[in-house]
Amino acid sequence: xxxxxxxxxxxxxxxxxxxxxxxxxxxxxxxxxxxxxxxxxxxxxxxxxxxxxxxxxxxxxxxxxxxxxxxxxxxxxxxxxxxxxxxxxxxxxxxxxxxxxxxxxxxxxxxxxxxxxxxxxxxxxxxxxxxxxxxxxxxxxxxxxxxxxxxxxxxxxxxxxxxxxxxxxxxxxxxxxxxxxxxxxxxxxxxxxxxxxxxxxxxxxxxxxxxxxxxxxxxxxxxxxxxxxxxxxxxxxxxxxxxxxxxxxxxxxxxxxxxxxxxxxxxxxxxxxxxxxxxxxxxxxxxxxxxxxxxxxxxxxxxxxxxxxxxxxxxxxxxxxxxxxxxxxxxxxxxxxxxxxxxxxxxxxxxxxx
Amino acid sequence: xxxxxxxxxxxxxxxxxxxxxxxxxxxxxxxxxxxxxxxxxxxxxxxxxxxxxxxxxxxxxxxxxxxxxxxxxxxxxxxxxxxxxxxxxxxxxxxxxxxxxxxxxxxxxxxxxxxxxxxxxxxxxxxxxxxxxxxxxxxxxxxxxxxxxxxxxxxxxxxxxxxxxxxxxxxxxxxxxxxxxxxxxxxxxxxxxxxxxxxxxxxxxxxxxxxxxxxxxxxxxxxxxxxxxxxxxxxxxxxxxxxxxxxxxxxxxxxxxxxxxxxxxxxxxxxxxxxxxxxxxxxxxxxxxxxxxxxxxxxxxxxxxxxxxxxxxxxxxxxxxxxxxxxxxxxxxxxxxxxxxxxxxxxxxxxxxx
Numbered sequence: 001x002x003x004x005x006x007x008x009x010x011x012x013x014x015x016x017x018x019x020x021x022x023x024x025x026x027x028x029x030x031x032x033x034x035x036x037x038x039x040x041x042x043x044x045x046x047x048x049x050x051x052x053x054x055x056x057x058x059x060x061x062x063x064x065x066x067x068x069x070x071x072x073x074x075x076x077x078x079x080x081x082x083x084x085x086x087x088x089x090x091x092x093x094x095x096x097x098x099x100x101x102x103x104x105x106x107x108x109x110x111x112x113x114x115x116x117x118x119x120x121x122x123x124x125x126x127x128x129x130x131x132x133x134x135x136x137x138x139x140x141x142x143x144x145x146x147x148x149x150x151x152x153x154x155x156x157x158x159x160x161x162x163x164x165x166x167x168x169x170x171x172x173x174x175x176x177x178x179x180x181x182x183x184x185x186x187x188x189x190x191x192x193x194x195x196x197x198x199x200x201x202x203x204x205x206x207x208x209x210x211x212x213x214x215x216x217x218x219x220x221x222x223x224x225x226x227x228x229x230x231x232x233x234x235x236x237x238x239x240x241x242x243x244x245x246x247x248x249x250x251x252x253x254x255x256x257x258x259x260x261x262x263x264x265x266x267x268x269x270x271x272x273x274x275x276x277x278x279x280x281x282x283x284x285x286x287x288x289x290x291x292x293x294x295x296x297x298x299x300x301x302x303x304x305x306x307x308x309x310x311x312x313x314x315x316x317x318x319x320x321x322x323x324x325x326x327x328x329x330x331x332x333x334x335x336x337x338x339x340x341x342x343x344x345x346x347x348x349x350x351x352x353x354x
Numbered sequence: 355x356x357x358x359x360x361x362x363x364x365x366x367x368x369x370x371x372x373x374x375x376x377x378x379x380x381x382x383x384x385x386x387x388x389x390x391x392x393x394x395x396x397x398x399x400x401x402x403x404x405x406x407x408x409x410x411x412x413x414x415x416x417x418x419x420x421x422x423x424x425x426x427x428x429x430x431x432x433x434x435x436x437x438x439x440x441x442x443x444x445x446x447x448x449x450x451x452x453x454x455x456x457x458x459x460x461x462x463x464x465x466x467x468x469x470x471x472x473x474x475x476x477x478x479x480x481x482x483x484x485x486x487x488x489x490x491x492x493x494x495x496x497x498x499x500x501x502x503x504x505x506x507x508x509x510x511x512x513x514x515x516x517x518x519x520x521x522x523x524x525x526x527x528x529x530x531x532x533x534x535x536x537x538x539x540x541x542x543x544x545x546x547x548x549x550x551x552x553x554x555x556x557x558x559x560x561x562x563x564x565x566x567x568x569x570x571x572x573x574x575x576x577x578x579x580x581x582x583x584x585x586x587x588x589x590x591x592x593x594x595x596x597x598x599x600x601x602x603x604x605x606x607x608x609x610x611x612x613x614x615x616x617x618x619x620x621x622x623x624x625x626x627x628x629x630x631x632x633x634x635x636x637x638x639x640x641x642x643x644x645x646x647x648x649x650x651x652x653x654x655x656x657x658x659x660x661x662x663x664x665x666x667x668x669x670x671x672x673x674x675x676x677x678x679x680x681x682x683x684x685x686x687x688x689x690x691x692x693x694x695x696x697x698x699x700x701x702x703x704x705x706x707x708x
C-alpha cells in the first residue's frame with residue numbers, strides 16, 4: 001500500500017488515503033485489522049470474496065438500500081458481534097455502502113472506527129473522502145446524515161475493471177466536475193488528452209486520474225470540513241439540479257453521476273444566462289462532458305416540472321427559505337446564489353442553449 | 355434571561371446556558387426565534403402550553419420513546435414543515451426529549467440549529483449540556499447517538515416545581531455525583547448544608563445548585579468534548595452499574611438518577627475493596643446519598659445476575675474487550691479500570707459493606 005495523501009479535517013481528525021498495488025495488497029492490509037471489525041458489503045461486492053469474513057452485513061445493492069432500515073441492520077449486527085467503541089466498521093463497496101457504513105460508524109456508541117474501501121470510481125473520488133455520511137429519507141437523497149471522516153480510505157484501481165460503462169461514467173462525472181472546480185488546469189487537461197486511456201480503463205492512467213481528482217476535493221474539504229464557511233458547497237456544483245432529477249425519477253433511470261453531468265451543464269447555462277459565467281468556458285466544459293458520452297441535452301417533460309420543482313425546493317443549501325445554486329464565475333471560482341424559478345424552468349424544460 | 359455560562363466545545367462550538375427569571379421570561383426569549391423552528395415536547399411538557407406552537411411533535415413521555423421510530427417522527431415532521439439546515443429544533447422536556455431532539459438536530463440535513471429547554475433537574479444538570487445525544491437501541495441505553503452541542507440551553511427553575519419527588523431525586527443523584535467529581539468542595543458542602551432548602555425546592559437555592567453542578571460538568575466536557583482523552587469518562591461514575599440495573603429492569607422501576615445513586619455507591623465500594631478509594635471518603639459520600647433518601651442498599655436477586663452481567667458487558671467504555679469502571683481515588687480524581695466479575699457480583703448481590 002502506498003499513501004497517496006492525508007486530508008486534515010475537523011477536530012484534528014485525519015483521513016489517510018492509501019493506494020493498493022493490487023487486490024492481494026489490499027487484502028493483506030485489511031487482514032491486519034484483527035478481529036474487532038464489522039464488514040459492510042452489498043450484493044455486488046460480496047461476490048468478490050470466495051468466503052466472506054465472519055462478521056458482515058450484505059446490503060441489497062443500489063440506492064433503495066440507503067434507508068434507516070439498512071442502517072439499523074448494520075448497527076444491530078455490530079451489537080450482536082459485541083463490537084465496542086474501539087471496534088471498526090469497514091465499508092466495502094460503492095457510494096451507498098460507503099455513505100451508510102460511515103453513518104453507522106458515526107452513531108454506533110456515538111462513534112467507532114471507520115475504514116472505507118470504495119470499489120466504484122464515484123465512491124473513490126467522492127463518497128469516501130470528506131466525511132459526509134448519509135441515508136435517503138422519504139425519497140429525499142442524503143436528507144439525514146452526519147460529518148464523520150474515515151480514518152483510512154483504501155483504493156484499489158483493480159476494482160474499477162469490473163464496473164459497467166454506465167457505473168464508470170457515473171464516477172467520471174464527478175471527476176469532470178472536480179476539473180472545473182480545480183485551482184489549476186492539470187485535471188482538466190488530463191481529461192482532454194487522456195480520454196482514450198481513461199475510457200479503456202488503463203490502470204496507470206486511472207491511478208493518476210483518481211489522485212488528481214482527490215487533490216481537488218481535499219483542497220475544498222480541508223478549508224471547510226463541515227460546510228459552514230460557504231467554501232465546501234462549491235463541490236455541490238450541478239447537484240441541486242441533479243438531486244431533483246434523481247429524486248423525481250425516483251432513483252430509477254438516472255445514476256448520480258449522469259445526473260451530476262446534466263446538472264452541471266444546467267448550472268453553467270444558468271451562469272451564462274445571468275452573465276456570471278463566461279460563455280466560451282461554459283461551452284468548452286459542456287463539450288468535455290459530451291465527449292465522454294453524457295446525455296446532457298436531456299430535458300424534463302412539462303408535466304414533470306411541478307414534481308421536479310418540489311424536489312428542488314427541499315435542497316439542503318436553503319438559506320432564509322431560498323434555494324441557492326452553485327455557479328461558476330471562472331475555473332475554480334464558485335458562487336452560491338438563488339435562481340428565479342422561471343429561469344430554472346426554462347433551463348430544464350426548454351431546448352439547450354449550446 | 356441571564357447568561358450563566360458559556361461552555362466551549364469541539365469545532366469551536368459554544369453552548370450558552372441562560373437562566374430565565376420565570377416562565378414568562380422564557381416564553382419571551384423563545385418567541386424571538388421566529389418561524390423556522392420545530393418544537394419537540396413529550397406528553398408532560400405539552401401540557402404546560404395552553405396552545406402548542408404550530409410546528410411540533412409530541413412524544414409519549416418516558417424512556418420507551420427513545421427509539422429510532424420517535425427519531426424518524428421528529429425528522430419527518432421537520433421535513434414536512436420545510437425546515438432547512440438553518441432552521442432550529444427546540445427540545446422542550448426532560449432527558450429523553452433533550453437527548454432525542456439533539457440527536458435529530460445532529461443528523462437532519464447533517465445538522466441544523468438546536469436549542470434545549472430542560473424541564474427536569476436531571477436534564478438541566480446533565481442531558482442538556484455537553485453535546486451527548488442518543489437513543490436506546492435493542493433495549494440498550496444510549497447505544498446509538500452523536501456529539502452535538504446545543505447552541506443554547508435555556509433553564510427555568512420554575513419548571514422544577516411541578517416534578518414528582520421521584521423525578522426530582524432522579525436529577526439530584528447526578529448533582530451529588532458532580533459533587534464527588536468536583537475539583538473543589540463547594541458543591542459537596544452546599545449539599546450537606548442546604549438539604550432542607552433543596553428538598554423544599556426553594557427557587558434561589560435550586561438556581562445556585564444547578565449552576566454549581568453545571569460548572570463541574572463544564573470543567574470535564576471542555577477538556578474532553580468527544581470523550582477521547584479519558585477525562586470526560588469520569589462523568590460516567592456509577593453509570594456502568596446504573597445502566598446495567600436500568601437495562602435489566604427494562605427501564606421499569608428504576609429511574610436513571612436512582613440507578614446512578616445506587617451505581618455510584620457500588621463504584622465507591624469497588625474502590626474501597628481494591629484499595630484505591632479512601633474508606634472514610636466512600637462512607638461519607640454514601641451517607642450523603644442516603645440522607646437524600648436513595649435506595650442505595652438494594653441488591654439484585656441471584657437469579658438476575660446473568661442478565662445484569664450481560665448488560666454490563668455491553669458497556670460503551672470497553673477497551674480491548676474489557677469493561678472499565680470509573681473509580682474515585684479522591685474527591686475530583688477518577689481512574690478508569692476493569693473489575694473482576696466475581697468482585698462485581700459480590701458488590702451487587704451481597705450485603706452492603708457500609
